[in-house]
Amino acid sequence: METTEKTAFLSILTNLLLVAINTGLAVATGSLAIKASAIHSLSDIVSSVIILLGIKISQRSSPDFPYGLYKLENLVALTSSLLIFYAGYEICREVFGGSQPQMEAIPLAVLGIILSILINWAFSRYELKKGEETGSPSLIADARHNWTDTLSSLVILCALIGDAIGFAIDRYAALIVVAFIARSAFAIFLGSVRVLLDASLDYPTLNRIREVILADPRVSAINEIWARNAGRYKFVELDLSFNIRDLGKGHALSQELAGQIKKEIENIDRILIHYQPHPRDYMTIGTPLADDRLSISEHFGEAPCFKLITVYLRDGTITEEHLLQNPFLQEEKGKGIKVAQWLLQNRLDVLVAKRPQEGKGPGYVFGSAGVEVLLTEETEADKALVLAKKELHIPIPEGGERDD
Missing domain, CATH: 1.20.1510.10 (Cation efflux protein transmembrane domain)
Structure with a gap:
């Protein structure tokens, strides 16, 4: 009983x-x-x-x-x-x-x-x-x-x-x-x-659900959210857009989000998540930089900074360019994973690196998020980013790259 x-x-x-x-x-x-x-x-x-x-x-x-x-x-x-x-x-x-x-x-x-x-x-x-x-x-x-x-x-x-x-x-x-x-x-x-009458859940509960979902950088948008009570139990239905194109990884992310919501909100009987890839007009490409801020660093987690460019896919125009300091440079443990998660928060889509990340913490983070890792032998960061755009079949604008 x-x-x-x-x-x-x-x-x-x-x-x-x-x-x-x-x-x-x-x-x-x-x-x-x-x-x-x-x-x-x-x-x-x-x-x-x-x-x-x-x-x-x-x-x-x-x-x-x-x-x-x-x-x-x-x-x-x-x-x-x-x-x-x-x-x-x-x-x-x-x-x-x-x-x-x-x-x-x-x-x-x-x-x-x-x-x-x-x-x-x-x-x-x-x-x-x-x-x-x-x-x-x-x-x-x-x-x-x-x-x-x-x-x-x-x-x-x-x-x-x-x-x-x-x-x-x-x-x-x-x-x-x-x-x-x-x-x-x-x-x-x-x-x-x-x-x-199937009224919606109270606003604090709905806001907590939104916070849990948007805390994951792999989620690009909450399109719709429906939630109601039935007795002591709650039913939640979500329509989400993911920064992931692979259906298998999208399903895994939806299961992960459902488990996290059930952990945060009591008495949830059922969560139904509809998901779709976020329509992509732009792509963010990044690379780790060495101390001179011009060449690619041989290391990932220990790179002092990262260069990120956001490219308009239709014509290859660079719309944004950022030089970001590595906030985890002084960390002793889990540095690579923390840096990878930080880059996801900055909407990284493609990483250009000197060394592969498979079998390492960052590799698992990027793999689950659908981030592509391109290896390069080029030392100069700007040239490596141009080569990456060509490999990704992104047009090179007439007159060359924008120089900000």
């Missing part, structure tokens, strides 16, 4: 105990308010049974419901909100419904109601905590429902104390309680209706 089922079962036992206490007090005192409280606790038992059934049914799968029966929990939460509204009505009816018979054994009734308040308060806190831990909307709704029972017991306690000392203050306390009840019921009702 999982946590949600155990908590729902404990809710039933707790309300049975409260029914027994309130029934005994009603017989001993003759109080109509306590009788109403006992009837109210019976309605709570019905609510808890519905919640337990909703949790059990929501776990079942069916070919007719390929996305699961998770929304049954939201239907249950919606029902609980209506029960909370009804609880407010009951409180008003019992308080303003007319005169009550002379009560007896008021000290016993006061002790009994205080015990009921403590039991209800303690269990509502426990149930709310478990509901938030498991993300169960029905447990959260029931915990709030139990909290309204605590407030209604406070109204009864005020009525008892007022009767004992000769002051009728129960009517004013009831108005405050009904306001709390209406506010709680409306929040649960609105939340349930939003899920049942």
Whole structure:
């Protein structure tokens, strides 16, 4: 039995105990308010049974419901909100419904109601905590429902104390309680209706999903994002553009992103990612430079700087040219991998180098990102970049290269 089922079962036992206490007090005192409280606790038992059934049914799968029966929990939460509204009505009816018979054994009734308040308060806190831990909307709704029972017991306690000392203050306390009840019921009702109508996830969750995706330099754009709740679970659908043309590598990246999102966001049942290569009009080519900043460095991770040029593919024009200092030059471990990841963040598409990177950390980084590594015997960086453009079948503009 999982946590949600155990908590729902404990809710039933707790309300049975409260029914027994309130029934005994009603017989001993003759109080109509306590009788109403006992009837109210019976309605709570019905609510808890519905919640337990909703949790059990929501776990079942069916070919007719390929996305699961998770929304049954939201239907249950919606029902609980209506029960909370009804609880407010009951409180008003019992308080303003007319005169009550002379009560007896008021000290016993006061002790009994205080015990009921403590039991209800303690269990509502426990149930709310478990509901938030498991993300169960029905447990959260029931915990709030139990909290309204605590407030209604406070109204009864005020009525008892007022009767004992000769002051009728129960009517004013009831108005405050009904306001709390209406506010709680409306929040649960609105939340349930939003899920049942497939409203989007909250903005903080959507923004966190965007942050996880865009943190990967292999993703060029988020075209569309759809996400919704169903019970405690979330469904996410993404349309992404990758800086990768190889379909196998694109599939691997989509699986990696899905795993990362599930790690960051709780209770995600399913993630569907549609991906496509980003339409390429430009290409960024880079090469490691030696200390003179003119020749190609024999080393990759230990190169003091890198030259990156962005080329317009249609006519071969260089649109951007950057000389970037290696920020990891002083690192002791993992220097090559960190440099490779840094170059990906700068949108590197092709690396021109003196030595191959296969079997090394940078090679794995470039390989998974679809970065092509071209080997050259040319020493001068500018000449090597021109040769790379020819090898990549990029036109050489008339009049030669732009000299910035």
